[in-house]
Amino acid sequence: MTQPLALVVEDDYDATVIFEEALNAAGFDTEVIESGDEAMKRLDEATPDLVILDLHLPKVAGTSILERLRSSAKLKDTHVIVVTGDTELADKLVQSNAFQILVKPVSFSQLRDLARLLRLSGKSSL
16 A cells, blocks of 8 residues: 655755654655745646645745645645744734644654644545
């Protein structure tokens, strides 16, 4: 049986190491993508079960990727966890309550446990 796919869209190397290990511990296959334009290309090819999304990325902003994830019929069931250090933007996104938001710094156990919950809940929207 194939494990579900999680994309880590984050440009901070240290964060990607923690996120990738946490997602692997939660039972996901993971791919790390370090720029917004590469994330957009990968979303053309794949239908991930989970996307860990930083909002401040090189080349294409995380907010644009988020819009794409929410407007695409193919990606509508993909769980999204936004990770950001921008508390002001996080507050604005919380009001739209479209996804989970974790404010950096995000711990290994915090992400692992949330990813496990999402994996167990299947593809249903949060």
